[in-house]
Amino acid sequence: MPVPDNEALPFSTTGNGIDGEGRMGVNGFEKNAEERTSSSSSSSFRAGSFNAKSVRLVQWYPGHIARAERLLRDQLKNVDCVVEVRDLRIPLATSHPDVAAWLGNGGNKNNSSGKLHITVLNRSDMVDERERSKWVSYFKHKMKERHVIVTDAKSGRGIEHVKKIALSVAKEVNEKRIQKGLLARPVRTAVVGYPNVGKSALINRLVGKKACASAPRPGVTRDLRWVRVSEEIDLLDSPGVLPPRMSDQDAANRLAMANDIGEASYEASEVAARLFEEMKLLPSWRREKGNIESVVMKRYKMSAKEMEEMNGDMFIEKIAMSTCGGDFERAGTKVLNDFRGGFLGKFCLEVTPAR
């Protein structure tokens, strides 16, 4: 006689809540006092060259994230499949280093003995079609990731594909269960990734209704939460998790540009200055179709020559002086919002590695 599953999932929205632990700043990220006092943006702006500064991503691991990760690890023991959501504008910076450990595959993401790994490259509507294909090919063929799906959780693009793979895992899991004399159950799929990459939006699309809170800022989801999609699929929504240490300042800056970390951990003017310099180095800055340069020229009323000669600080200073009453932070926020809102065009901030 088939035996029901004895590990029922906690479908409650409150039972396993993660609290803020009091020491968080805006959006759950806090600046330390030393950095706060040393980061007067406008003065540091004029003083040194751009490269001498780094963004002050000082509180990388606030309490709620540490706690979220612990609870996530615990829940992952009961999971069959892990959907790792990345931001297609910055797919390397949002590839979480702990995924292999979460999968329980002996540190190897592609080892088939553990849980199934689905890579979701979300925000596909925000990047160019050609870049999109290059990234899929990179993760599939170079990184040997088995299931790589491009999605746009806003419009629903790619969602059926995610569902199809989850259902195929469900079938496999249940065939094994029935052979062992156990009752069939829904496939348990955890949706994980960095903050603000679109995990909850993806779940809402899969469920077909607004089951989870989703908003355009990092740190919206604070609780682990199981959601039933159908008799065949259960999904776990989880808070965005950052690695405990991040030595790569380039990646950290890109997370800030894309709004994938809390705004309290950096100066908008500095990150925006760096964004300008990074954009200028991209092949898409001057590509034939849909180049970034012409969009930026038009938006900020600057000439190509002027932009060529400017570094990031000068670019922000010009915007601050011309449209923001000399306020560098306002100018930085404006540029970041333009990028995040897609007003600077559709492009990835990272280029597929050549190797």
Ligand SMILES: Nc1nc2c(ncn2[C@@H]2O[C@H](COP(=O)(O)OP(=O)(O)OP(=O)(O)O)[C@@H](O)[C@H]2O)c(=O)[nH]1
């Ligand atoms: N343009 C676009 N916007 C998206 C996409 N996916 C999600 N969003 C939007 O991005 C914002 C963040 O989405 P969430 O689903 O809250 O992100 P999350 O990963 O759950 O974030 P946390 O809970 O903070 O970790 C929301 O405003 C979504 O509507 C996408 O594919 N394209």
Ligand SMILES: [Mg+2]
């Ligand atoms: Mg969320």
